[in-house]
Amino acid sequence: MIVDDEDDLRDAIAFDFKRKGYRVLTAASGREAFGMVEQNNVDVILSDVRMPKGDGIELLDKVKARNVFLPVVMFITGYADISLEEAYAKGADAVFSKPFDRNALFEAVVRALLPIDTKFKRSSTRVESELPVELKFLKSNFSVQATASNMGRGGFFTGLDGKFPQLEECEFSIDTAFTPIFRISGTGIVRWVRSESSDQVFPPGCGIEFSSLESSCRTQVVELINFLKTNSLIPRK
Amino acid sequence: MNQEKKFLHDIASPLTTIHLNLENVIYLLEEKKVEGILDCIRILNSCVVQTKRAMDLVHDHREILIKSESK
Numbered sequence: 426m427i428v429d430d431e432d433d434l435r436d437a438i439a440f441d442f443k444r445k446g447y448r449v450l451t452a453a454s455g456r457e458a459f460g461m462v463e464q465n466n467v468d469v470i471l472s473d474v475r476m477p478k479g480d481g482i483e484l485l486d487k488v489k490a491r492n493v494f495l496p497v498v499m500f501i502t503g504y505a506d507i508s509l510e511e512a513y514a515k516g517a518d519a520v521f522s523k524p525f526d527r528n529a530l531f532e533a534v535v536r537a538l539l540p541i542d543t544k545f546k547r548s549s550t551r552v553e554s555e556l557p558v559e560l561k562f563l564k565s566n567f568s569v570q571a572t573a574s575n576m577g578r579g580g581f582f583t584g585l586d587g588k589f590p591q592l593e594e595c596e597f598s599i600d601t602a603f604t605p606i607f608r609i610s611g612t613g614i615v616r617w618v619r620s621e622s623s624d625q626v627f628p629p630g631c632g633i634e635f636s637s638l639e640s641s642c643r644t645q646v647v648e649l650i651n652f653l654k655t656n657s658l659i660p661r662k
Numbered sequence: 663m664n665q666e667k668k669f670l671h672d673i674a675s676p677l678t679t680i681h682l683n684l685e686n687v688i689y690l691l692e693e694k695k696v697e698g699i700l701d702c703i704r705i706l707n708s709c710v711v712q713t714k715r716a717m718d719l720v721h722d723h724r725e726i727l728i729k730s731e732s733k
Contacts, residue, residue, distance in 0.1 A: 437682035523674035
């Protein structure tokens with residue numbers, strides 16, 4: 426489902442997905458979209474944020490209150506409508522800024538539609554790490570031990586001091602506190618960074634989204650995600 | 663929202679629409695189907711409208727900048 430109050434943009438996005446064989450529903454507002462969600466099996470929603478008659482954030486809240494896992498909601502936003510960390514914490518599965526790359530959007534949709542146990546299948550290098558969390562930033566070639574404070578449906582918050590660039594890829598290894606204790610290893614990407622000075626409410630740190638999970642832990646992580654039923658894709662703290 | 667942020671926000675949609683539309687036209691032309699021509703015309707008309715909208719936004723923003731600089 427594509428939700429945007431601008432007819433031409435909505436049609437342009439819909440055209441591409443229809444051409445690729447997707448069944449596409451469209452709506453011009455958040456409220457219209459939610460009505461359609463209640464009456465149709467919607468797998469994924471691509472929504473603008475700022476719209477009259479029900480904005481995208483209201484839509485996200487309603488949709489996630491109905492079912493944490495479905496449909497997947499992705500935001501396409503202009504400037505400063507919502508911060509990345511806020512969007513992921515509220516349950517958005519991806520956020521794109523206009524103008525966005527068509528292929529990146531399409532790939533994100535394809536990935537989001539994968540079953541959760543399939544989604545994180547990808548070959549990844551095992552991280553040789555110490556407990557409790559080791560992060561290895563691939564581009565900067567920098568490793569650090571930290572604490573993963575909270576986990577969401579698709580990533581975790583770690584209280585690093587915000588030095589790491591957004592979109593940097595990393596390898597991680599986390600020892601969970603859940604019983605039975607197991608290690609979550611895989612690759613991720615830094616989706617947002619919060620410095621000490623940027624927020625008086627939340628601690629500095631960054632939100633890391635899982636890109637892949639090693640086969641040794643994937644089943645347990647999927648069970649954990651299903652058990653936690655958290656709204657957040659990546660928690661804010 | 664300040665003027666710079668508003669400008670970025672406002673111009674993002676028409677630019678995105680134009681870009682997607684032009685790519686859609688290329689796809690249609692590459693398919694070389696006669697029935698795609700009408701879609702091409704419709705989409706290109708949308709491009710014209712959105713380009714005009716982007717131009718108006720640029721003009722308006724320039725006026726705002728000129729006025730703020732002359733103060």
